[in-house]
Amino acid sequence: MFNAHYFRTFITLVETGSFTRTARRLEMTQPGVSQHVRKLEGYLDKTLIERKGKSFSLTESGRRAYDYALKLFAEHEQFRHALDDDSIDSGECRLASPGSVGLMLYPFILGQQQMHPNLTVSYSFAFNHEIVGDLLDGRYDVGIVTEAVKHPDLECSVWHQEPLCLVVPADFTGNTLAELMGLGFINYYDGINHANHLLRANFPDEFRSMSHFRHQGFTNEVSMVLDAVARGLGFTVVSRLVLETSPWQRQVRALALPTTVDEVLYVLRRRDATLPKRYEKLLNGFKAQRLQETML
Known part of the structure; x- marks a missing residue:
């Protein structure tokens, strides 16, 4: 049966190169570490390490299992962060704006994405009426428009000038x-x-x-x-x-x-949607940067 703990133990063993250090890091016994490795070998039906006294070396299957385990846990972390709406530095952001705004806002958001690898961005350059339609259809969560919009399903507020x-x-x-x-x-x-x-x-x-x-x-x-x-x-x-x-x-x-x-810029969002906090951080961060730039 698949067990993520076995893969985690195996990753730690490869990284430390020692059953003793693995046991200490994971707060396990050395026999427990050995048992996890044997269980993983049994699950995969492959020999993963070749023991040489107190040391060991990876088999070809062991190297492939290690690479897979790293990818597995990286994807798991990305998925877990993507589900966290309260995370300000991870998850997906879906925005749209006219080109006049996006010329500077989009590069700013890309810079934030570089600093926070778990943040992903989908950004569309569109006209005001297209943004309204995309928000109503659920293709984007936030729209920046250059004209105030009155619609029963949308909330429109002044954002920046x-x-x-x-x-x-x-x-x-x-x-x-x-x-x-x-x-x-x-x-x-x-x-x-x-x-x-x-x-x-x-x-x-x-x-x-x-x-x-x-x-x-x-x-x-x-x-x-x-x-x-x-x-x-x-x-x-x-x-x-x-x-x-x-x-x-x-x-x-x-x-x-x-x-x-x-030029007054407005933030559009659906009234029935609760926005993750990361949107507030991005939009406020851009405004703060523009204020600092114009004061220089």
């Missing part, structure tokens, strides 16, 4: 609304909405609507929108998260504006 940046080509010398209109606008999924808020706050007497701007293009991938700006094709309005993670930072710049407008 990031300033919006009006991004122009690095060599753009203008600063008036008319000069921006002459430059043209590069759009993306949230582009018009963000531009409306930021331009209305900073040009209240002049700005009417983004429909008055010449639209120079659209991309559904926010991480690529600054490529178009870097090429001088127009301006755009993005979260600071996007600007700070962009490979085109040297080819663009954020236009200085008198009034700051933040």
Whole structure:
């Protein structure tokens, strides 16, 4: 009959190389250690060690049994931690967010996963309406969205705020609304909405609507929108998260504006679900890191 204690005794014996040290470590008698090994050999119907006086060597079957036992207990520990909803450093995390958030949040979570090998992450880059559907269908536990959501089965709460940046080509010398209109606008999924808020706050007497701007293009991938700006094709309005993670930072710049407008980010979750504590640690950890970075 399979007995995990026999495998544990065998692992310890191989690691210590001594029946005496194995007995001491496991708080057993030496005859007890020998009995576990014999029972395991009987279960596997193979000789695992060749005794040479007080020492021993592993047979080929013994080496394979040792490798299997290590894998067996490693998988057992991973499984046990995955069942522990109260564990803050282990288990599965399933999240989704727009690309503008995920460009920095996902690398942060990967860093946490590196520090905690028992933590696994499934992360989806998606639009707001897709995230809502995925949460309702149970594909993800937490969603980060850029707009407040009202749904009877979902709980929506303010999580974090990031300033919006009006991004122009690095060599753009203008600063008036008319000069921006002459430059043209590069759009993306949230582009018009963000531009409306930021331009209305900073040009209240002049700005009417983004429909008055010449639209120079659209991309559904926010991480690529600054490529178009870097090429001088127009301006755009993005979260600071996007600007700070962009490979085109040297080819663009954020236009200085008198009034700051933040993009508000919301956490979505199902009302009937109890979230493991690890989600709280991840989300709070990211906010604390952003606060520290912006204070430097």
